Amino acid sequence: MKLSVWTYEGPPHVGAMRVATAMKGLHYVLHAPQGDTYADLLFTMIERRDRRPPVTYTTFQARDLGADTANLFKTACQDAYERSQPEAIIVGASCTAELIQDDPGGMAETMGLPVPVIPLELPSYQRKENFGADETFFQIVRALARPMERTERITCNLIGPTALGFRHRDDITELTGLLIEMGVEVNVTAPFDATPTDITRLGRAHFNVLMYPETGEAACRWMERELDQPFTKTVPIGVGATRDFLREVGEITGLTPKIDETRLRLPWYSASVDSTYLTGKRVFLFGDGTHVAAAARIARDEMGFDVVGLGCYNREQARMIRALAKDYGVEALVTDDYLDVEARIEALAPEMILGTQMERHIGKRLGIPCAVISAPVHVQDFPARYSPQVGIEGANVIFDTWVHPLVMGLEEHLLHMFREDFEFHDDAGASHHGGKAVSPADAGDPPGGAAPRPPRDTSEQAKDAGQVIWLADAEKELRRVPFFVRGKARRNTEAFATERGVTEISVDTLYEAKAHFAR
Amino acid sequence: MNAPIPNTPGCRDVPLLKERGQREVFCGLTAIVWLHRKMQDAFFLVVGSRTCAHLLQSAAGVMIFAEPRFGTAILEETDLAGMADAQAELDREVEKLLSRRPDIKRLFLVGSCPSEVIKLDLEKAAERLSSAYGPAVNVVNFSGSGIETTFTEGEDACLAATIPSLPSTEARQLVVAGALPDVVEDQMLGLLEALGVGPVSVLPTARADQPVAVGPNTVFALTQPFLNETHAALVRRGARHLPAPFPFGEEGTTAWLRAIAHEFGVSEERFNEVTAAPRDRARRAVAQASAPLREKSIFLFPDSQLEIPLARFLTRECGMTALEIGQPYVHRDIVGPDIDLIPEGPVFSEGQDVDLQLDRARAARPDLTVCGLGLANPLEAEGLTTKWAIELVFTPIHFYEQAGDLAGLFARPMRRREILQLEAEA
Ligand code: SF4
Ligand code: SF4
Numbered sequence: 001m002k003l004s005v006w007t008y009e010g011p012p013h014v015g016a017m018r019v020a021t022a023m024k025g026l027h028y029v030l031h032a033p034q035g036d037t038y039a040d041l042l043f044t045m046i047e048r049r050d051r052r053p054p055v056t057y058t059t060f061q062a063r064d065l066g067a068d069t070a071n072l073f074k075t076a077c078q079d080a081y082e083r084s085q086p087e088a089i090i091v092g093a094s095c096t097a098e099l100i101q102d103d104p105g106g107m108a109e110t111m112g113l114p115v116p117v118i119p120l121e122l123p124s125y126q127r128k129e130n131f132g133a134d135e136t137f138f139q140i141v142r143a144l145a146r147p148m149e150r151t152e153r154i155t156c157n158l159i160g161p162t163a164l165g166f167r168h169r170d171d172i173t174e175l176t177g178l179l180i181e182m183g184v185e186v187n188v189t190a191p192f193d194a195t196p197t198d199i200t201r202l203g204r205a206h207f208n209v210l211m212y213p214e215t216g217e218a219a220c221r222w223m224e225r226e227l228d229q230p231f232t233k234t235v236p237i238g239v240g241a242t243r244d245f246l247r248e249v250g251e252i253t254g255l256t257p258k259i260d261e262t263r264l265r266l267p268w269y270s271a272s273v274d275s276t277y278l279t280g281k282r283v284f285l286f287g288d289g290t291h292v293a294a295a296a297r298i299a300r301d302e303m304g305f306d307v308v309g310l311g312c313y314n315r316e317q318a319r320m321i322r323a324l325a326k327d328y329g330v331e332a333l334v335t336d337d338y339l340d341v342e343a344r345i346e347a348l349a350p351e352m353i354l355g356t357q358m359e360r361h362i363g364k365r366l367g368i369p370c371a372v373i374s375a376p377v378h379v380q381d382f383p384a385r386y387s388p389q390v391g392i393e394g395a396n397v398i399f400d401t402w403v404h405p406l407v408m409g410l411e412e413h414l415l416h417m418f419r420e421d422f423e424f425h426d427d428a429g430a431s432h433h434g435g436k437a438v439s440p441a442d443a444g445d446p447p448g449g450a451a452p453r454p455p456r457d458t459s460e461q462a463k464d465a466g467q468v469i470w471l472a473d474a475e476k477e478l479r480r481v482p483f484f485v486r487g488k489a490r491r492n493t494e495a496f497a498t499e500r501g502v503t504e505i506s507v508d509t510l511y512e513a514k515a516h517f518a519r
Numbered sequence: 520m521n522a523p524i525p526n527t528p529g530c531r532d533v534p535l536l537k538e539r540g541q542r543e544v545f546c547g548l549t550a551i552v553w554l555h556r557k558m559q560d561a562f563f564l565v566v567g568s569r570t571c572a573h574l575l576q577s578a579a580g581v582m583i584f585a586e587p588r589f590g591t592a593i594l595e596e597t598d599l600a601g602m603a604d605a606q607a608e609l610d611r612e613v614e615k616l617l618s619r620r621p622d623i624k625r626l627f628l629v630g631s632c633p634s635e636v637i638k639l640d641l642e643k644a645a646e647r648l649s650s651a652y653g654p655a656v657n658v659v660n661f662s663g664s665g666i667e668t669t670f671t672e673g674e675d676a677c678l679a680a681t682i683p684s685l686p687s688t689e690a691r692q693l694v695v696a697g698a699l700p701d702v703v704e705d706q707m708l709g710l711l712e713a714l715g716v717g718p719v720s721v722l723p724t725a726r727a728d729q730p731v732a733v734g735p736n737t738v739f740a741l742t743q744p745f746l747n748e749t750h751a752a753l754v755r756r757g758a759r760h761l762p763a764p765f766p767f768g769e770e771g772t773t774a775w776l777r778a779i780a781h782e783f784g785v786s787e788e789r790f791n792e793v794t795a796a797p798r799d800r801a802r803r804a805v806a807q808a809s810a811p812l813r814e815k816s817i818f819l820f821p822d823s824q825l826e827i828p829l830a831r832f833l834t835r836e837c838g839m840t841a842l843e844i845g846q847p848y849v850h851r852d853i854v855g856p857d858i859d860l861i862p863e864g865p866v867f868s869e870g871q872d873v874d875l876q877l878d879r880a881r882a883a884r885p886d887l888t889v890c891g892l893g894l895a896n897p898l899e900a901e902g903l904t905t906k907w908a909i910e911l912v913f914t915p916i917h918f919y920e921q922a923g924d925l926a927g928l929f930a931r932p933m934r935r936r937e938i939l940q941l942e943a944e945a
Contacts, residue, residue, distance in 0.1 A: 001598050001608035003564075003616060005590045010573040033632045035546020035665025038574045040893030050900030052893065059542045062666040065636070076541065083874060095568035096632035096666070099599070124568060125596045480702045511800060511920050518804035518923030 006338045006358055008313035008376055012122035013094045014039050015132025018215070019140070020090060021053040021163035025195040026140070027086035029077045031069070031097035031104045034059040046379050047164055056080035058097075070102045074111060077104075081113050088144065088196035089113065090136065092120035116196070118143045128336075130214040130288070130314050133162055137191050138218035144196055147227050148203035154253050155185045157205045159223075159231070160216030161192035166291065166375040168192060170388035171211060175236065178391045179209070182246060182258045203227045207252045211235065211390070214288050214314060236390045237294035238398070239266055239302055259392070266395040270303055278303055278403070284350040285310040286333070286341055286359050287374025289317020291389075293324055295354050295373045298398060300328070309333065309348045311341070313356075338362070352406060357381070369405035373398075468497045474505045492517050530858045533867050535849060540872025543893055544822060544847055545909075546665030547673025548629065549578045553913060554677055555588045557698045560624035560726050562616065563589040565663065566609065566641060567631030578909075588623070590616070594633055605639050606647075613648055613658075623656060624727040627677060630662040657727060659684070669847040671745040671824050671912060674698055678722055679748035682756060688732035693779065694758065696722040696749050697742030700915045707742070707766075707918055710776060713793040716783045722749070733758050738782055740775065742766060742917055744857070745824035747850045764856045765828035768836045768922045769801035774856070797919035804923025809837035811933040812926065818885035820894065821845035821871050822908035827854040829889075829911070829925075831861050837926050841865035842883045845876065887933060904936050 009015075013030060020028035021043050030036070037057050043049045058076045060069045081089065091108040105119020118139050122132050158175060161168035169192070176186050187205035188198045202223065208231035210220045220231040230252050236245035246257040269275060283305045285292050289312040299305040311333030312321045318334040325332035333344050342362045345353060353359045353370040357378040363370030372381060373389075387401075388394040470478070474493075481489045489510075496513035497505050548571055551563040565571050572591035579587070592612045598605040609628075617623060626648070628641045641660040648658040661680035663673040678696060693716055699707065704721060711719050720731040733739075735757035741750065744765050754760065763778035764771045773794060780790050817839045819826040826846045833839040843866040851858070858867075868876070873894075880888055880903070888898055888905045895905040906929050916925040 001566075001592045001594060001605065001612055003590050003612045004569075004572045004593050005587065006576055007569065007572050009569075011569040013570075014573065033546065033665035034542040034544055034669065035548065035574060035632070036570055037541075037543050037893060038545055038549075038577055040543070041891070042577060044894070044896040045892050048896060050896055052897045057541055059540075060666065062635070062664075065666065079540075079874075095570050096636055099633060099636045123596075124570070125594060125599060128569065477702070508796070511797070514920065515800040515804035515807075515923055518808040518927060 004337070008336050008338070008356065008358060009129035010039070010042075011095055011124050012127050012129060012132025012135070013092060013124065014042070015129040015134070015215075016090065016092060016120055016122060016136040017043070017053055017055055018129070018133045018162040018164050019136045019191045020055060021049070022161065022165075022191040023054075023194055023196070025087040025197070026054060027080055027084045027089050028053075028055045029073070029080050029089060029091045029104070029108065030055055030057050030094060031073050031092070031102060032057045032059070032094035033061070033096050036094050036096075043163055046377060047382055048379070049163070053163075054084060054086070060097075065100065069097075069100055070107060073102055073104055073107055077108050077111060077113070081115070086115060086196075088116040088118060088140070090118045090120055090140065092122055093124075095124035098124050116143055128314070130316065133215040134218045134316075137162075137216060138222060140191070140196070140199055141202065141219040142222055142226075144199040145202040145223065145227065146200065148201070150206055151185075151187060151204045153185055154183065154255065155187035155205045156249075157187050157202055157208045157223075157229075158189040159208050159210050159220055160212035160214070161189065162215050163192075164375070164377055165192075165212070165215070166373075166377055166381055167387060167389045168212075169382075170386050171390045171394070173386070174388035174391040174393050175209065175211065178236070178242070178246070178259070179249070181260055182249060183255050184249060184253060203229070205229060207231060207249075209249075213290050214316070235290055235294055237291070237394055238298040239264065239395045240297060241294055242391050242395065261392065264392045264395060266302060266399045269399050275304070278305065278406070281305045281352055281406070282308045282348075282350045283352045283354055284308055284345055284348055285373070286312070286353070286355040288312055288314050289321050291374035292321065293317075294389075295398075296324060296328060298395075299354065299402075302395070303399070303402065305352075308350050309344060311335065311344070342366075352402075354402065371402045371405050468494055468503050468505055470505045471507075474507050474510050477507050477510055489514070530861045530863060530865070530867065531851070531855055533858070533863075536866055536868040538868060538870045538872045538875065540870075540875065542669075542847070542871045543820075543873040543891055544871070545578065545670040545891070546574070546632075547663035547668030547670065547676055548574055548631065548665075549670055550663065550673030550677065551575060551589050551629065552579045554674060554698060554723070558625065558723050558725065559588075560622060561588060561627060562620065562623045562625070563627045563629055564613070564616065565589070565591040565629040565631055566634045566639060567591050567594065567629075568633045569593055571631045571633075588620075594637075599637060605637075606644060609644055610648070610651075613652075617652060617656060626652075626656055626658045627680075628658065628660040629673075630660065630664055630667075632664045632666050635662065635664050635666060657684075669824075670822065671743070672747075672847075674743070675746050675748045678746065679752040681723070682733070682749065682752035685756070686730060686732040687756075688734040689736055690718070690732070690734070691736040692732075692738075693717070693719045693783070694722060694731060694733060694737055694739040694753070695719060695742060696739060696746055696753065698723055699742055699917055701725075703915045703917050703921060706920055710793065710797075710918070711779065714776070714780055714783070714785050714789065716779055716785065738779075740779055741853065742775075743825075744828050744850075744854050747848075747853060750853060760852075762852070762856055764831060764860060765825075765854075766917050767825075767828050767925060768832040769798050769805060769919060770836055770860075771828065771832055771857075772801065772918050772922070773798060794919075801919040801922035805836050805926045808923045808926035808930055811930045811937070812887070813838040814840070815886035815933065816840045816842050816883070817929075818842045818880050818883055818888045819844050820876065820880075820888070820890035820908070821847045821868070822889070822891050823912050824848065825908075825911055826889070827861070827867075828857045830865065831857045832925065833929065834862055835860060836922075837929070839887075842885050843868060843876075843879060845869075845871065847871070887929060889929075904932050906932050 043053045091104045108117045208220050210231045223229045234245040236242040250257040307328050309330050313336045322332045338358050353363045354373045360370045387397045493513040645658045645660040661676040733756045737758040739758045740761045761778045764774040766772040766775040830841045830844045845868045849869045888903050895907045898905050915921050
């Protein structure tokens with residue numbers, strides 16, 4: 001038993017969902033209680049998918065246990081097949097169903113469904129989300145892909161992008177373009193947007209591009225063995241890695257590496273004088289192993305940062321990360337406990353964090369700027385604009401993304417310096433009134449905190465600006481309005497009072513105004 | 520004093536469409552997200568799996584920066600092997616937690632599907648830990664599992680679990696049960712005080728050192744319609760329920776207050792004096808905010824169990840027509856007064872078969888669909904306007920001063936659909 005507050009990875013069946021949701025024409029029948037349906041919102045809200053994940057949950061309840069959960073599973077499976085008419089079905093259990101041992105795989109196989117049924121064994125109490133995605137995709141490939149005649153032209157498969165992946169959508173576009181420039185076409189991209197039928201055609205490609213080892217390595221290894229397809233080992237994130245990757249593609253295919261660098265801005269941006277302030281910045285890196293390794297190289301070799309620590313949360317990449325850390329002369333941190341990460345960051349006191357959404361929170365707490373380089377993802381990690389991580393444009397995007405919080409950091413620093421200045425904090429009021437500001441009582445508050453502030457000296461203001469007075473009770477009530485609308489509530493109430501010639505704002509006035517402005 | 524509830528042909532006896540199929544709802548663990556904010560000296564320790572931890576994290580979103588007052592003791596392969604082992608492991612985790620967090624005065628051990636399937640006895644654990652750490656720390660257990668509870672039932676299970684150990688009293692008093700945002704709770708207490716009703720105490724309490732007592736002369740009111748077990752637990756302690764519509768909107772709030780005022784012999788004069796101004800404000804605010812809702816239709820998927828009282832508010836105060844009102848469970852003794860007020864017409868459904876229900880929603884083409892987060896964007900993409908239900912449990916919506924906001928929550932998606940204009944100007 002281990003106490004966990006925040007987790008970097010979900011359970012393995014969420015990894016299976018990332019594969020199923022990325023694909024088309026595949027359905028996942030998951031033996032699970034009703035609460036596990038929360039996972040749908042990861043895809044529909046965080047990634048803004050416009051369709052429900054293709055997952056049927058059996059949603060068994062306590063009263064079904066001991067009765068007939070097995071039958072419930074069969075019915076759900078049959079209904080799911082009839083409703084969605086998928087080309088293939090994957091079946092499995094979540095953590096709870098694993099305990100009741102209904103064997104969904106075995107049951108589904110006996111049902112005689114007219115499409116391939118692929119059973120998943122994902123040990124919920126030992127493994128996690130990335131393993132779940134990797135294993136699921138591997139099982140699908142193993143079940144459906146067969147050796148085949150190669151395409152006439154040189155082609156590859158792009159392996160690894162899933163739903164809820166960090167910039168996977170845009171990486172596919174960038175990488176496809178990069179390969180075409182070199183004369184390599186993409187045969188199949190999978191699991192992202194692939195159908196089970198596409199999976200059967202994987203063997204046509206000459207080689208595989210392993211985009212993300214976290215979610216595609218098991219499949220690539222199997223295809224190397226069974227389909228005789230070599231796969232690339234370099235993940236082309238960063239300028240140097242992109243060049244290495246193209247060289248690797250050249251070695252596999254015999255083509256000459258070609259790269260159109262006219263769009264590439266990172267090298268000059270890093271070299272230009274404005275970037276002097278980046279030089280030697282002490283950075284700490286944390287995330288999934290693949291993105292951390294890529295980011296470490298960019299940080300040191302392409303931005304001129306000083307890497308003071310690095311680590312990953314996925315144990316599958318621990319060995320690689322430990323070796324890398326040795327290279328960089330730092331100690332590796334391999335943990336999935338965010339409190340350990342926080343402690344390490346506190347101890348190292350870096351000037352910047354390159355991490356996940358989790359480290360972004362740690363950074364906020366410690367006042368250290370942070371740029372996000374890796375899953376676990378958040379709605380912000382699915383920007384509307386094109387923002388890949390791989391290739392040429394990926395390098396440009398990374399430069400901008402990493403520099404952004406630092407500029408903000410400088411700005412924040414200035415705000416801090418001028419904190420006592422009447423123009424710079426939110427209780428100051430309009431500068432042309434010239435009233436003396438009350439210094440904020442909660443400078444050390446976490447961002448977004450809504451700690452109460454001392455009441456303003458309202459009598460002063462009323463005298464010199466002819467403003468309305470907030471009675472103590474009303475002021476107290478106002479402070480309980482959530483901070484992000486408090487300013488608006490104050491302005492609205494004052495406008496409301498002024499308009500009616502009311503000079504004292506009571507709790508009643510506050511709510512009268514609220515009712516007046518209700519929308 | 521007469522109850523002002525008009526005698527429309529209500530829906531009290533309407534048959535329920537009971538469905539049994541895939542349910543697209545959260546489990547009771549989700550309630551921890553708001554309960555831990557309400558109970559400031561409490562820690563909620565879920566004994567569960569990585570899935571439970573992931574659910575809590577996904578439901579809490581990214582709103583919490585600090586170390587939150589909840590966590591999951593994740594069961595591992597070794598715990599599943601032998602029971603004695605798991606109890607000892609739990610003791611060790613609790614010991615670590617309490618030594619790190621001396622601010623914790625109440626510890627809730629929250630059961631999950633895995634802990635229930637392996638029959639890990641959390642009641643026994645709570646007793647043992649209570650005697651080890653009491654009286655400084657009070658340890659109580661309840662179930663938030665998805666095989667036993669749906670979404671808001673987690674709050675119900677939590678409150679109900681605290682009731683047996685509350686001190687007894689013979690005093691005549693009012694207990695109000697249901698977690699409300701502080702600002703709303705204070706508005707409510709202000710109204711009750713102005714009516715001269717008292718003493719009043721509230722469940723859950725913000726801190727362990729303000730315990731509520733109950734006994735045979737206690738009457739209680741509920742502010743949340745999902746408090747079925749809490750209702751039963753209070754009745755078992757001899758308290759008597761004051762049934763009423765729930766305090767949403769002007770009408771609901773007035774009816775709710777009136778039931779209490781009636782019980783405490785408040786004069787009609789006094790009642791009107793206290794409520795006239797806020798009622799009038801609420802009515803005006805609702806009238807203004809609900810403009811986009813008038814004569815529009817609504818379809819409510821089962822989610823928070825607030826569906827019936829909200830449908831009452833939306834149909835009677837905002838001029839909407841309800842097509843289907845889904846609830847995970849319908850407890851008629853609690854939501855009966857609301858059902859009575861809903862004009863005839865809508866389908867009342869209990870439970871869910873999400874695919875069939877989606878088919879009904881698509882066929883009905885409601886102007887507004889209230890549903891969970893998993894369904895909202897897919898339905899929007901199909902051209903249906905949606906309001907996600909979870910916001911209704913995180914936002915202040917009760918009583919007079921929030922009536923306009925409540926209408927606004929439903930009106931906003933309608934307004935957005937009207938506003939967005941992306942075609943070229945011909
Ligand atoms: S449904 Fe059960 S297993 Fe799933 S999150 Fe809720 S309590 Fe945990
Ligand atoms: S506002 Fe200040 S911090 Fe921001 S760019 Fe200008 S000088 Fe730099």
